[in-house]
Amino acid sequence: MTVHVLDPVDRAAFVVANRLAGNDDTAAGLECTYMGPRFRVDRACAIAVAGAPVPLTVNGAPAPRWTTIVLHAGDTVRVGAPRAGVLSYIAFSGGLDVPVVLGSRSTYIRGRLGGLEGRALRPGDVLNVFDGPPPLVRSLATPPSVGGEDEAIVRVVLGPQADRFTDEGVRTFLGSVYEMTQQSDRMGARLKGPRIEHARGHDVISDGVALGSIQVPGDGQPIVLLVDRQSTGGYTKIATVCSFDIGRLGQVKPGGGLRFSAITVADAHRLLRESDASLDGVVREDNA
Numbered sequence: 001m002t003v004h005v006l007d008p009v010d011r012a013a014f015v016v017a018n019r020l021a022g023n024d025d026t027a028a029g030l031e032c033t034y035m036g037p038r039f040r041v042d043r044a045c046a047i048a049v050a051g052a053p054v055p056l057t058v059n060g061a062p063a064p065r066w067t068t069i070v071l072h073a074g075d076t077v078r079v080g081a082p083r084a085g086v087l088s089y090i091a092f093s094g095g096l097d098v099p100v101v102l103g104s105r106s107t108y109i110r111g112r113l114g115g116l117e118g119r120a121l122r123p124g125d126v127l128n129v130f131d132g133p134p135p136l137v138r139s140l141a142t143p144p145s146v147g148g149e150d151e152a153i154v155r156v157v158l159g160p161q162a163d164r165f166t167d168e169g170v171r172t173f174l175g176s177v178y179e180m181t182q183q184s185d186r187m188g189a190r191l192k193g194p195r196i197e198h199a200r201g202h203d204v205i206s207d208g209v210a211l212g213s214i215q216v217p218g219d220g221q222p223i224v225l226l227v228d229r230q231s232t233g234g235y236t237k238i239a240t241v242c243s244f245d246i247g248r249l250g251q252v253k254p255g256g257g258l259r260f261s262a263i264t265v266a267d268a269h270r271l272l273r274e275s276d277a278s279l280d281g282v283v284r285e286d287n288a
Contacts, residue, residue, distance in 0.1 A: 007106040007227045009186060010087050010247030012279060013051035013146065017091035019283045020048030020068050022135025027095030028105035030121075032088045036079025037121065043073050046093040046135050052085030052146050052251060067139035068286075085147020085251040094132035108228060110187070137286045147251040151177055152258040154249050156214065156239040157268050161204060164236040165216070169197035173238055177257045178222065186228040188215075189249060191258075195220030198236065206234040212241030214260075224249060242268045244275035 008014035008031055015025045023029075030037070036054055049056050049065045056063045057078045063069055071077070082088060098105050098115050107115025116125055162170060178193035202218040209215070213225045215235040224241055225233070239260065241249060252258050263271070 007104065008087075008089065008247075009227055009250035010051055010089070010146075011243075012144075012247050012275070013087070014089045014091075015279055016066070016140070016282060017048045017050035017089045018095075019279075020050070020066070020135075020138050020140075021046055021091035021093045022068070022132065022138075023091055023093065023095050027091065027130075028098055029089055029091040029096060032079060032090065033086060035081045036088055036090070038076065038078040040076045041071050041073065044071065044134075045129060046070050047077065048091045048138075049079060049088060050091075051088040052082035053148075054082045054088045055080035064139075066143040068135055068137045070134075070137065082147065084253075086253055087247075087250055092129045093135050094130035097128040097130050110228065138283045139286055140282060141284055147253065149252075150257065152248050152252050152256070154245045154258050154260055155242045155263050155268070155271070156212075156260050157242065157265055158239045158262050159237070160240075161236045162238055164198060164200055164202075164204070165238055166197045166199045169199070169220075170238070172196050173216075173222070174260055174262055177259055180252045180254050180256050180258065182254045184254065186226055188226055188229060189224040189252075191222045191224070193221070196222060196238065202236050203234055204236055206232045209233045209237070210240055211243060212246055213237045214239045214241065226250065242271065244272050 014029065017029060018025055018027050047069050048067065056065055058069065059076055079088060101114040104114060107118060109118065109120060112118030172194050173196050176194040178191040181190045181192050183190040196216050197220065202216060209225050209229055209232060211227065214237055215223045215225065215233055216238050217235045249258060
């Protein structure tokens with residue numbers, strides 16, 4: 001089990017969890033990779049669990065995801081392994097009280113920065129939660145389906161170095177199924193599939209990499225750089241995953257397949273606006 005206090009891979013699920021818990025979108029929460037945690041609360045609060053479909057219990061009784069759950073002192077919560085997808089998110093009313101490092105409450109494990117001593121959580125750890133008013137009980141009218149696709153479709157904008165690949169290489173990239181490998185993590189999704197052919201070598205002068213940059217080193221296998229990526233890199237970048245599809249890619253399990261679909265910058269901007277707008281109003285207040 002790996003649990004982080006985070007910059008989320010699946011931002012939409014993280015934002016919805018925070019809204020269900022009555023928080024600002026950026027309040028610190030937990031990102032759970034595969035197996036989730038078991039924890040006990042020592043005072044009344046509320047939580048929400050979103051993302052991959054995980055079994056969730058409170059004091060041993062099944063509890064719903066994608067809704068506000070009111071907890072009492074001494075309650076024990078258990079989040080199990082997802083039936084599909086990879087990442088689940090737990091938001092706590094008030095948000096987790098962890099230090100701000102470089103302007104963020106995220107944990108960066110490679111650099112041992114932020115969160116709780118800059119590391120993943122382990123049994124016996126205690127996390128504090130900021131005080132806040134009890135949130136209204138909220139839920140989603142239609143919870144989204146997360147993970148479980150036979151082949152996830154991930155939209156990209158070609159470039160900035162698409163000209164460093166042959167026409168056949170670009171066709172291979174856009175026309176093939178790539179498999180998520182076990183070597184993938186929050187730094188990058190390492191994929192396996194048909195070799196992408198370079199036109200003029202795989203090295204460039206190191207330049208900045210963005211969230212979703214797809215590097216293709218000399219072996220022709222793409223690497224999608226994610227939230228814990230490095231700041232610069234010297235491999236050719238054939239395309240960039242659109243930010244609104246980062247979560248979809250991050251929810252593909254090792255062994256799962258995905259395809260890339262190229263869109264224009266104008267379409268990417270439009271779809272980003274639509275994606276952001278779709279989060280507004282998705283959370284409803286319950287009358288119960």
